[in-house]
Amino acid sequence: MENVSLFVTCLIDAFRPDAAKAAVRVLERRGCSVEFPQQQTCCGQFSFNAGYQDEAALLAKHWVEAFEETSGPIVALSGSCAGMVVHSYPDLLHKWVLRHDGTEAEAESWRSRAQSVANRVYELTQWLTSLDSSGAESGDIDHSVPFVYHLGCHMRRLLRATTEAQSVMAPQGVELIEPEEADQCCGFGGTYSMAEPVVSTALADAKWKQVGCRAQESGAWGLVGTDMGCLLHLQGRASRQHNSFPVLYLSELLDLVDEGRLSPEVVNQYGGWQDGRNSSR
Amino acid sequence: MKRVVIAMNNPLVEEFAQRWATLGGLCYFAEAGTDPGAAFRQAVGDLLGEANGPGSALYWSGPDWDGKAWAEWTRPLDSVQFVAWDGTPVMREVAAGADLGITGCSWAVAATGSVALYHTPLTGLLPSVLPPAHLVLVNHKDIVATVADGLGRVRGNLPPLMKIITGPSMTADIEGTLVVGVHGPGRVAALIY
Amino acid sequence: MGGGKMAGILPVDTRPWPERRDEALANQTMRTTISLTTRRLQAGQLKVFSDYPEAEEARQRAILDKRAAIKDMDHLLEQFSQAVHEHGGHVHLARTAPDAVKLVRAIAEDSKVRRVVKTKSMVTEEIELNRGLIEDGIEVLETDLGEYIIQRAGEKPSHILAPAAHKNREEVLRLFERDASQSGIEPPPDDDAKTLTQYARRRLRQEFLRADMGITGGNFLVAETGSVVLITNEGNADLVTTLPRVLVSVVGVEKIIADWQALQNIIQQPALNGVGQRLSSYTTIVSGPTGGDAAEGPQKWHVVLLDNGRTGLRGTEYEDVLSCIRCGACLNVCPVFRQVGGNAYGSVYSGPIGVVETPLLTEGTILAEMPMMACTMCHACVDACPMDIDLPAHILSLREENVEKHAGSFSTRQTYRWWARWWATPTGYQRSLRMARAGQRFYMRDGMLRTAPGLAKGWFQSRNMPPVAKETFHEWWKRTHEEGGDRHE
Ligand code: SF4
Numbered sequence: 036m037e038n039v040s041l042f043v044t045c046l047i048d049a050f051r052p053d054a055a056k057a058a059v060r061v062l063e064r065r066g067c068s069v070e071f072p073q074q075q076t077c078c079g080q081f082s083f084n085a086g087y088q089d090e091a092a093l094l095a096k097h098w099v100e101a102f103e104e105t106s107g108p109i110v111a112l113s114g115s116c117a118g119m120v121v122h123s124y125p126d127l128l129h130k131w132v133l134r135h136d137g138t139e140a141e142a143e144s145w146r147s148r149a150q151s152v153a154n155r156v157y158e159l160t161q162w163l164t165s166l167d168s169s170g171a172e173s174g175d176i177d178h179s180v181p182f183v184y185h186l187g188c189h190m191r192r193l194l195r196a197t198t199e200a201q202s203v204m205a206p207q208g209v210e211l212i213e214p215e216e217a218d219q220c221c222g223f224g225g226t227y228s229m230a231e232p233v234v235s236t237a238l239a240d241a242k243w244k245q246v247g248c249r250a251q252e253s254g255a256w257g258l259v260g261t262d263m264g265c266l267l268h269l270q271g272r273a274s275r276q277h278n279s280f281p282v283l284y285l286s287e288l289l290d291l292v293d294e295g296r297l298s299p300e301v302v303n304q305y306g307g308w309q310d311g312r313n314s315s316r
Numbered sequence: 317m318k319r320v321v322i323a324m325n326n327p328l329v330e331e332f333a334q335r336w337a338t339l340g341g342l343c344y345f346a347e348a349g350t351d352p353g354a355a356f357r358q359a360v361g362d363l364l365g366e367a368n369g370p371g372s373a374l375y376w377s378g379p380d381w382d383g384k385a386w387a388e389w390t391r392p393l394d395s396v397q398f399v400a401w402d403g404t405p406v407m408r409e410v411a412a413g414a415d416l417g418i419t420g421c422s423w424a425v426a427a428t429g430s431v432a433l434y435h436t437p438l439t440g441l442l443p444s445v446l447p448p449a450h451l452v453l454v455n456h457k458d459i460v461a462t463v464a465d466g467l468g469r470v471r472g473n474l475p476p477l478m479k480i481i482t483g484p485s486m487t488a489d490i491e492g493t494l495v496v497g498v499h500g501p502g503r504v505a506a507l508i509y
Numbered sequence: 510m511g512g513g514k515m516a517g518i519l520p521v522d523t524r525p526w527p528e529r530r531d532e533a534l535a536n537q538t539m540r541t542t543i544s545l546t547t548r549r550l551q552a553g554q555l556k557v558f559s560d561y562p563e564a565e566e567a568r569q570r571a572i573l574d575k576r577a578a579i580k581d582m583d584h585l586l587e588q589f590s591q592a593v594h595e596h597g598g599h600v601h602l603a604r605t606a607p608d609a610v611k612l613v614r615a616i617a618e619d620s621k622v623r624r625v626v627k628t629k630s631m632v633t634e635e636i637e638l639n640r641g642l643i644e645d646g647i648e649v650l651e652t653d654l655g656e657y658i659i660q661r662a663g664e665k666p667s668h669i670l671a672p673a674a675h676k677n678r679e680e681v682l683r684l685f686e687r688d689a690s691q692s693g694i695e696p697p698p699d700d701d702a703k704t705l706t707q708y709a710r711r712r713l714r715q716e717f718l719r720a721d722m723g724i725t726g727g728n729f730l731v732a733e734t735g736s737v738v739l740i741t742n743e744g745n746a747d748l749v750t751t752l753p754r755v756l757v758s759v760v761g762v763e764k765i766i767a768d769w770q771a772l773q774n775i776i777q778q779p780a781l782n783g784v785g786q787r788l789s790s791y792t793t794i795v796s797g798p799t800g801g802d803a804a805e806g807p808q809k810w811h812v813v814l815l816d817n818g819r820t821g822l823r824g825t826e827y828e829d830v831l832s833c834i835r836c837g838a839c840l841n842v843c844p845v846f847r848q849v850g851g852n853a854y855g856s857v858y859s860g861p862i863g864v865v866e867t868p869l870l871t872e873g874t875i876l877a878e879m880p881m882m883a884c885t886m887c888h889a890c891v892d893a894c895p896m897d898i899d900l901p902a903h904i905l906s907l908r909e910e911n912v913e914k915h916a917g918s919f920s921t922r923q924t925y926r927w928w929a930r931w932w933a934t935p936t937g938y939q940r941s942l943r944m945a946r947a948g949q950r951f952y953m954r955d956g957m958l959r960t961a962p963g964l965a966k967g968w969f970q971s972r973n974m975p976p977v978a979k980e981t982f983h984e985w986w987k988r989t990h991e992e993g994g995d996r997h998e
Contacts, residue, residue, distance in 0.1 A: 043982050045932070049942050050975050052982035071986045076938040082925055084886050086908030090929030097933040188887035216548070220844040224885030231882050232967035233530060237848045238885070239972075271972030274957060335787075407804040408752065412718060427563070428777070428787040435751075435799060435806055442805050445747045445791075462563065463788065464773035471769045474734050476596065476797035477750060477806050482788040485744035489655035489673050490681055492546045493702035498654055498710060499717075500744025500791065 039162070040070045040105040044113045045077035046263040047284070054263065054284035058112055058159060061289050065166055067110075074101035080119040083127065085226040092131035095124050095149070102152050109155045110162045112286065114190025115262050117158040122193045124149040158190060159286060160199035160261060180297065181253040182288065183246050184211035185269070187262035188220050200261055200285060207292045212253050214245035223268035239272040250280065256302045257281030259288050279307035328426040328459045329508060335429025339483030340496065342505035348456070352381075352509045353389040359505050360393060363416055363449040371415035374443045376401035378420030380455055380509075403437040408446075417443030417501070418451045423466045424459045424506075428482055431506065432466055435477035444481060449503040452481070456508050517818025517870040518606045520637050522665075522855035526882050533853035539667060539675030543850045546671045547841040553785020554838055554893070564781050568895050571775035575832040575896060578732075578766050579823065585732035585765045586814065592735025596797030598810040602762075606636035609815050613724070613757055614641055616811050620755045622647060622722040626713075628739065628746045629653035630726025631669060631835060632759050632815055634857040638724070650716050652745040654709050661688050667851035668859075669837040670783055675850055681705050688712065713745075723749035723807070725795075727760035728779055728834065730812075733768035736796040737812060740779050740789045750795055756807035758795065762814050763831035775834070782895040783836035818870035827869055827903055832896040833862055839890035839900060845883045854879060861890035861900045868907060873914065880907040924964050939983055946977040 039062060043055040059069050079094030098120065102109055111117035125146045132142035157165065182204075190196050201211045222228065222238025246258055246269075260266045263284060270282040283305045291297045333343045344359045346352030364371040373396055377386055390398050399410055411417065419439070421431040431452050435441050444450050460466045463480070470478065485500030496502040522529060533539065558564055578585055590600040603609035617625070625647055627633065639649045639660075651660040655672035659665065661684040666672030673681070682700035685708050689696035697708035725746060729738040737758045739746040750756055766772060780789040799806025822828055840846045840860030851859035855876055856867040864879040880903075890900045912922070931937035952958050958974040960966070968974065980988070 045938075048982045049945075049977045052978050052980065052985055055982040056985065071982075071990070073983065073986065074935050076932045076935060079929070079932075082929055084905065084908075085925065086881070086905065086910075086912040087925040087929070088909050090925050093929045093933045101935075188885075188889070192888040192892055218842070218889060219847070220885045220887035220889070222844065222885060224887070226964070227881075227885045228972075229964055229967040232970045232972075233527070233534070234845055234848055234883075235885070236971040237534060238844055241844075241848070267974065268972065271968070271974050274973040275971060401804075403804050405802065405804050408718065412714065425788075427561075430788055430792075437803060440805050441747065441751055445744050445751070463776060464567075467769060467773050467776070471734075474736065474794075474796045476795070476799045478794045478796075479747060480788065480792040480794075481790065482786070482792070483790050485742070485790055487654045487706060487743050488546070488549075489653070489658065489671060490676075490702040490705055491542055491678055492549060492671070492674070495703050495706040498706055498743040498745070499652065499713065499748055 037067045038070060038107045039067045040072055040102065040107065040109045042075060042102070042109055042111040042116070042156070043071070044111070044116045044263060046267060047112050050267060051263055051284065054286050055112060057284070057290035058110075058286035061286050061293060062110065064293055065163065070105065072101050072105055074104070076101075078116040078119045080116060081225045083119065083123060084224070085230070088127065088131065092127055095127055096145075099124065099128070099149050099152050103148065107155065108157055108162060109152070111156055111158050112284075113262050113264070114158045114187045114194055114196060115264060117156050118189035118193030120156050121153045124153055158194060158196055158199075158261065160203045161194065161196050163203045164199045179205070179208050179210035181210045181212055181255040182257055182259045183249050183253070183255045184213050185221065185242070185246070185258060185260040185265055186213060186217060187260065187265050190261055191218065200259075203285075203289065207289065209288065209292060211259060212249060212255065214242070214249040216245055221265045221269055223265045225264065228268055235268070236272060239269055242269060243273065243278070246280075256299055257283055257305060259283050259285055261285050274307060281305035326456060328461060329456050331426035332424055332429060332454075332459050333506075333508065335426065336506050339429050340504070341429070341483060342503075344505065344507040346507065346509040348509075352507065355507055355509075356389045357393055359451050359507050360396060360416065363451055363503055363505055364396065370395040370397070372397040372399065372413065373416040373418055374399050374401055374407070374411050374414040374447065375418035376420070376439050376443065378453060380420070380453075401438070401440050401443060403440060407440060407442065411440075411442040411446040414443070414447040416449045416451060417445075417447040418453070419444050420453045421458065423469055424454045425461075425463050425466050425480075426459055427462050430463065430466075430480050430482040432470075432478060432480045434470070434475040436475060441477060441479055444479070445500045448497060448501055449505075450501040451505045451507060454506050454508045515604055515816070515818065516821065516872040516874065517816070519635055519817075519856060519867060519871055519875060521875045522852075524855070526855070526878060529853040529855055530849055533849040536675060536850075538677045538680070539850045540848065542674045542677065543668065544847055546668065546674050547847050550670065550784060550837065551841045551893070554782050554841070557781050557785040557787060561787065564777060564787070567774045568778060571771070571778055572832070572897055574766060574771040574774055576829065578771065579763065579828060579831045581767070582762060582765055582820070582823065585767055586762060588732040589730055589735055589765060592733065593797070593810075593812055594735075596735055598735070598797050598812060600812045600814060602814045602816070604816050606815070606817050609636045609759060609813050609817070610638055610641040612813050613638060613759065614645055616755070616757055617642060617645065617647055617722060620722065620809065622755060624716065624720045625649045625722045625724055626652050626717055626720040626749050626753060627656075627724045628726060628741060628749050629656050629672065630724070630759060631857060632726050632761050633724060634666065635817065636759070636815065638759065650713065650720075652713050652717070652749060653741070654706060654743060657709055657713065658684060661685070665852055665857070668840060669835055675852065678702060678705065685709070717748045717752050720753045722755040722757065723753040725749055725756070725758045727758050727764055729772060729775065730760055730765045731769060731772050732765055734796055736794050738772065738776065739793040739795070740791070741793070742784070742790045744791050746793045747791055750793055750807070751805040754808045755811070756795070756798070756809070757811045757813060759813045759815060761819060762816050763819050763833070778895050779834050779836050782838045782893075818872070821872070822869055826906060827865070829896070829898045830862070830866055830869060830903065832898060833866070834896060836895060838893040838895060842889040842893040844885060844887060844889070849883075854883065861904070862898070865900055865903045865907065873910065877907075877911055880904045881911065921964065939981070942977055942981055946979075949976050
């Protein structure tokens with residue numbers, strides 16, 4: 036039994052806790068004992084990308100302290116937040132100490148503290164593919180259910196985790212298909228979505244166009260992603276345009292498969308946002 | 317239009333010919349020891365196009381062929397007016413009016429399908445760029461593997477102007493549509509001997 | 510050369526970003542062409558490297574060469590000047606854009622120049638050279654097809670490699686018809702791309718032959734040999750360097766490389782990364798004038814080396830920006846560039862490199878907002894950049910500088926402060942979510958958030974948002990996992 040600590044991210048915590056609950060079930064079914072460090076808040080990427088480095092450092096420090104308490108793997112429910120910790124924390128904290136008149140030794144010590152926690156971070160599908168058993172077998176797969184997969188930019192380029200989600204889902208009888216121009220950003224970009232909503236939305240529309248094409252060709256049941264930021268942005272746009280194509284977080288999809296509940300009717304409940312969507316379970 | 321003859325049993329020649337053809341260039345071969353005249357006339361005819369009737373060609377002789385050989389190659393082509401490059405300023409107008417430019421080259425590159433020309437008073441660059449078609453004569457011994465190998469040859473005795481030609485003149489500036497023959501030639505051919 | 514550092518001067522479109530952006534987004538022709546062009550070029554870059562391992566090896570060496578050359582720039586520029594001088598050419602150093610224009614105007618006056626033909630050059634756009642020459646009564650013609658088109662339209666290039674990407678065939682035909690009637694020649698018979706290109710060939714041919722001065726940019730300056738290397742696909746650089754009697758090459762100081770060996774490593778990179786070819790159609794290497802009575806080549810050759818804020822980047826965290834070879838790969842992959850095209854950036858340098866370089870060269874005096882407005886932080890640019898320039902890191906640093914200096918209104922700043930302080934403690938974080946949940950009903954309709962105050966306002970212009978959950982994950986965990994909690998809800 037592997038002990039893992041769950042990093043749920045602020046967006047899932049506040050806006051889609053069901054995705055995290057599904058992740059807990061999915062992990063437990065695969066033999067992981069899940070801990071949830073309750074000190075955790077937010078990785079600080081919003082501030083970091085907006086140029087507020089001091090503010091980001093404050094949150095980064097807190098994050099490092101919260102997860103230093105744990106040992107073993109840290110499973111993150113976001114490729115982007117995992118990317119932030121792995122890719123940006125060590126330098127961010129190093130610089131922050133120096134900027135606030137700390138010594139080089141203190142700066143180094145923060146860097147290595149950040150680094151050693153970062154070394155334990157896995158995005159959910161990275162962690163699932165690293166497990167020996169791929170978990171609950173769903174018997175013989177004679178045909179796969181298609182979903183369009185949105186791979187976020189940071190998962191693609193900072194974590195280089197470009198095939199993990201497919202490897203996790205394929206044995207479960209779900210085929211994840213990327214849209215055309217999959218490498219193009221959906222336009223979320225954290226605070227970019229608020230600071231420059233016009234371009235951000237143009238990108239969301241371009242992404243939906245490609246997702247729509249792919250869905251039509253493949254008969255996909257819905258859109259699946261591994262970054263809640265992208266998904267809220269995409270579904271938020273869809274909702275404004277009365278497009279109710281289902282949007283699921285990967286853990287939610289996997290959980291449905293595990294429970295034998297994968298059907299078009301159930302998946303369709305993930306389309307559009309209705310009152311109470313957050314407490315569907 | 318593309319004519320590739322794999323010959324000479326030399327991997328560099330083959331690679332060069334292949335890349336040159338990929339770029340849209342024509343390729344002709346004269347086996348070592350044979351008279352290149354036939355291949356030469358074929359190339360000139362293809363480049364000028366029979367429909368176009370008589371044409372004019374501006375050429376300069378390389379070190380590999382003398383005036384006598386040249387006269388022999390060109391004699392049967394009596395509808396084509398051949399003018400020899402002499403390096404004087406009047407050559408600008410001649411080059412601008414010619415239907416075909418014929419030059420040698422200092423070296424050629426297999427990996428990229430390129431040919432390199434040096435400016436000297438007797439080997440001008442204009443015949444390779446002003447006329448709508450260019451025929452370059454390539455000695456198979458001058459084909460090197462890489463651009464770096466070719467550039468290595470010129471280090472230390474650099475001419476004031478030199479150029480490396482890799483395919484026809486082209487542009488995609490209008491709606492991304494590829495068009496050949498913008499300012500330089502749209503039709504290019506290599507005769508390997 | 511070094512000496513005192515000085516901010517550069519760049520042309521700028523002074524309209525505010527939203528205006529430039531909206532104009533771009535409304536231009537469907539531009540958006541379609543830019544989208545096609547960038548996709549084609551990106552695919553070309555990926556493909557050409559896939560079966561050409563030598564190209565990747567050369568790229569690695571080229572990066573090292575280039576970084577070293579930037580460090581050794583003063584010495585190498587000295588060496589370059591000497592070599593050019595030995596071949597009979599002249600080298601001038603221009604500290605700023607106006608200095609460079611002044612130098613070229615003086616050269617033109619000296620040589621009694623009436624007509625100028627030019628190759629495409631970002632640097633001459635940067636210094637707005639044409640305007641200065643035209644003021645002196647000199648006729649200046651761009652000869653790159655795309656540049657010729659936009660010069661006829663009186664516009665600016667929308668892509669480094671495809672300057673007229675925002676013009677469709679009908680627009681080009683109309684421009685050429687007007688041009689033909691002005692210059693008394695036959696107009697193009699139709700709007701086929703081939704026909705239009707043939708027209709430009711015909712029209713410009715006579716100009717090449719009678720121009721007295723050619724002006725080029727330069728892709729590389731080779732210090733060892735005193736050479737300027739030019740790379741084009743159309744062949745116009747060959748004509749500009751061989752036909753007019755005076756040749757002026759205006760080149761940024763950062764284009765310096767040490768020697769012939771370095772040239773061998775880097776020479777293919779612009780074509781490989783810019784257009785997906787192993788080498789562009791024409792690589793022209795100028796190392797000196799050819800003399801008085803030759804049929805071709807310039808009698809006089811001048812090289813104007815432009816600083817304009819470049820040397821100020823040396824020794825800073827931004828030094829690698831000077832390695833840029835202007836291949837355009839970062840533009841091609843940039844999602845924002847693909848939507849708005851080049852003109853919206855307000856600078857001659859657009860795309861990821863443009864939003865970094867423009868404020869840097871001008872010490873933040875122009876377009877300081879662009880690093881925030883034109884980047885989603887997707888990191889596609891650094892992956893595409895052959896010179897491994899860390900563009901996202903620079904964009905972040907510039908955002909940071911911007912926040913520190915001024916931008917970001919007081920209330921925005923306060924919001925970020927407050928946000929970080931509260932969220933850096935678990936109790937503050939959870940309390941803020943409870944507060945949001947309590948207040949959000951004022952912003953909801955049909956179960957969704959439709960609007961919000963402050964920072965989040967922009968989101969709701971075009972998107973909805975679910976409300977904060979009735980029970981956050983934190984709350985759920987506490988309820989179900991703490992002692993006495995009900996594990997099964
Ligand atoms: S920054 Fe890199 S990718 Fe962009 S133009 Fe320069 S060299 Fe090319």
